[in-house]
Amino acid sequence: MTIHREGYKSIAIGSLIFGAINFLYFYFFSADCPLLGWIIFFATLGLLLFLISFFRIPNRKLTINESSIVSPCDGKVVVIEEIVDEEYFKDKRLQISIFMSPANVHVNRNPLSGDVVYNQYHKGKYLVAWHPKSSTENERHSVVIRKGDTQVLVKQIAGALAKRIVNYLQVGQKVNQAEEMGFIKFGSRVDLILPVGTKVNVELNQKVQGGVSVIATI
Structure with missing residues (x-):
């Protein structure tokens, strides 16, 4: 499986947002509510992985037939x-x-x-x-x-x-x-x-x- 070139920019932006949200929470708020921090981490990670999967190109045997x-x-x-x-x-x-x-x-x-x-x-x-x-x-x-x-x-x-x-x-x-x-x-x-x-x-x-x-x- 590869990632389509149309997804490079979207995935880069998504990765930056994922990193920023989690860095800010864990740096400023994790001491008060660490459980919420982990919930935010896994929720945003799931969204990032879904974004990556959207631009996937799976390996397939393509059909080539003139008729x-x-x-x-x-x-x-x-x-x-x-x-x-x-x-x-x-x-x-x-x-x-x-x-x-x-x-x-x-x-x-x-x-x-x-x-x-x-x-x-x-x-x-x-x-x-x-x-x-x-x-x-x-x-x-x-x-x-x-x-x-x-x-x-x-x-x-x-x-x-x-x-x-x-x-x-x-x-x-x-x-x-x-x-x-x-x-x-x-x-x-x-x-x-x-x-x-x-x-x-x-x-x-x-x-x-x-x-x-x-x-x-x-």
Whole structure:
């Protein structure tokens, strides 16, 4: 397991706060109430360890398969439905949405190999990630990857806690399946917009792993 580079600053700040809180308490107040000092120590240590775990990158055998769409993130499948995509395709598409809790790994990965033909950041609201309108009204970053005749739209969507979306892709770039495409801090959601008729390999409420689980077959 390694720590994602997006977490270096947050972990450094968290470590400084952890050290400051405990130093100040043990230096000024520990003599009056040592038990409370230990409670504060273990509580703040737990929060720091949780922060570190949020930016973890576990060692995994990633799925590389030309006929597969792999999951762009860890989480739980919360939507499988046909929609009318108003952003890019302007027609009926199949939407599969994956909710990422704060406990999930938050690295986002390319669902397939291909060429980046669209990349757009959208300002928006911070509705809870499972809200039906979060796909169209929340802050989000949309990318379309084209492979032959197949185009897949990936939306990184901010939630009530997630206030920073990072995307590493650029239009014209060639990308490889399961490699990093970005990161979302502190819980959110990722939508896959696929062609209607795509064979779906997952079910509602199924837990998936980014870069490993096969979401659909093309």
